[in-house]
Amino acid sequence: MATAGKVIKCKAAVAWEPNKPLVMEDIEVSPPEANMVRIKIVATGVCHTDLYHLYEGMGEDDFPAVLGHEGAGIVESVGPGVTEFQPGDKVIPLIIPQCKECRFCKSPKTNQCEKGWDGGDDVNALAVSRLTCKGKKVLQFMGTSTFSEYTVVNQMAVAKIDPAAPLDKVCLLGCGITTGYGAAVNTAKVEPGSTCAAFGLGAVGLAAVMGCKAAGAKRIIAVDINPEKFEKAKVFGATDFVNPKDHSKPISQVLSEMTDGGVDFSLECVGNVGVMCSALESCVKGWGVSVIVGWTDLHDVAARPLQLIAGRTWKGSLFGGFKSKDGVPQMVKAYLDKKVKVDEFITHNMTLDQVNDAIELMKQGKCIRTVLSVSQQ
């Protein structure tokens, strides 16, 4: 490729400071060093965690950054020592790596490779950023930065996918869908014939509903304070719909009464600590399992010890518990085999330079997923 080994100047949406619109800039993307892969991003989704960083997390040290972590693209060039990828490969950059060597990768119980961004103050634990703009280093959000025509990612955080996969669809498997679906299937381990509740019907919640259905749940209760979300939840398999605002009783009591004591599995797909507690309390005692899927690090979550002593289990997961390099290609294949829905999540299509409009839509709860076209394929 003509650009191999050289700095690429390209367009990206840069978040210069918290709580401000992103700015389309020309950035410089350095060539991939050892074990790195430079990727031309073709399409990206906008995920609520991008907004969380911009509007809620807001650590000053975490800016400027290029956001976006739900993308798909084509390998432009590879760094020294990379044999697994070659230019032209279709890939999805991963928010969690899979080094395959650390004890976490070797354990079947977890996907949380220790080489990854651990959710701490460091926006990218995989080392130095490869992006600069106007002479400044620009951080690579979650190691991915898919709001950019080009990005550079460590090969342990890149998944090679089926060349037949349409990038403007499977980009969504880079976060939201895999996160929600996996939370149901891998983390909660929803069982056939069970009753589930999914709190929050954004993309992650809808994907959790889809996962509950795939796992054979008999009853899937979709919970949201926005009744406009129910129609799409039905598409993914929800059987019941509850709006907490329709009731004066606490939602956990409403669900408990609907289900003779509580649900078998609940998934919190909002990222709100009050909802997390309600989701736990909505589970049946004895065997109920509640999974925290939504992300927040602003407040503690709290509950009465009795909730756990009475036999409920509280868990959480990242990226749906999928080991990333293994799991994403499996989800792509499942999409191509029509076992996993992706198209139904897409409510809007725009281009990268409309990213602020896409962000506004999400802030107002008026979209599920907007796919931004970033580069030509």
Next chain:
Amino acid sequence: MATAGKVIKCKAAVAWEPNKPLVMEEIEVAPPKAGEVRIKIVATGVCHTDLYHLFESMHKDGFPAVLGHEGAGIVESVGPGVTEFKTGDKVIPLFISQCRECRFCKSPKTNQCEKGWAAERYDVMSLEDSRFTCKGKKVLQFMGTSTFSEYTVVNQMAVAKIDPAAPLDKVCLLGCGVCTGYGAAVNTAKVEPGSTCAVFGLGAVGLAAVMGCKAAGAKRIIAVDINPEKYEKAKVFGATDFVNPKDHSKPISQVLSEMTDGGVDFSLECVGNVAVMRNALESCVKGWGVSVLVGWTDLYDIAARPLQLIAGRTWKGSLFGGFKSKDGVPQMVKGYLDKKVKLDEFITHNMTLAQVNDAIDLMKQGKCIRTVLSVSPQ
């Protein structure tokens, strides 16, 4: 038996009101109704949950009551329809029932039978109905058991028949503390061979948890307590390391994390303190760490950063070590008789029921593990 079908007058230690010493009284114990068993209590332990009710939760509707829930005895008579028990059987009253019919009994995942006080009256810790009266007043049966009494009446679904060879003044401890701690490790945490565990709190429940971790094959068992006098006994049960949080300025979770290259695989909170519960969770390794609440409290919330769970830790809790009660207690008795489960080593003091307040004081001061009170001759 001469007393069958009649009210029995006997001695019991009555808690008339919260935060006051128990009073030895003569009480009336009604005969067992249908499905019930009247038991002569021979021996009882004193467990911290008795003190929790008396001194911490102090719910006014939970008094007057006869406390004690860790006892063993002999069946005196049975009520109509009871075929499973007969006069003379050695039994342990159970504070969780096992009706075998409800969906919780039918599920292999839980021991939390829906019959009994724990389903709804967890704040007053007793059913409303009682077979006890004293001085004309109804006296509640704490946790459905009331083992600080020469006689008690318990529903048969909450009575375990045990091996007649079992010494009642030892196996009474299987009525709560030892099963609770041991089971939390083996059944709830599901400690795995070769793993690293941490047990917070080295009372009887914590020591039993250490014993359970060892039985499950843990390679390393870190015993954590702010009272270093507790370490010697923890070693007897299999602890390999000892940490006193007061010896460190760093948070205990950080100390444990550094000792274990990132955190323990399993942690068990055996104190009943919400701050310790949080520390125990944070002491687990990310990815697969499991923390179990074993100690009881209902006074405050537990809290943690959501990140702790999102990073892959699991938070659980259990009652009575997750043992289905009627099935589990006889198994543990057998485990003791087969010398696979230690009991004698928990007993630091022996007294009589009349000395129950001394036993309570010992426990308040942390100067005992288990005092066994002799209640009636066998």
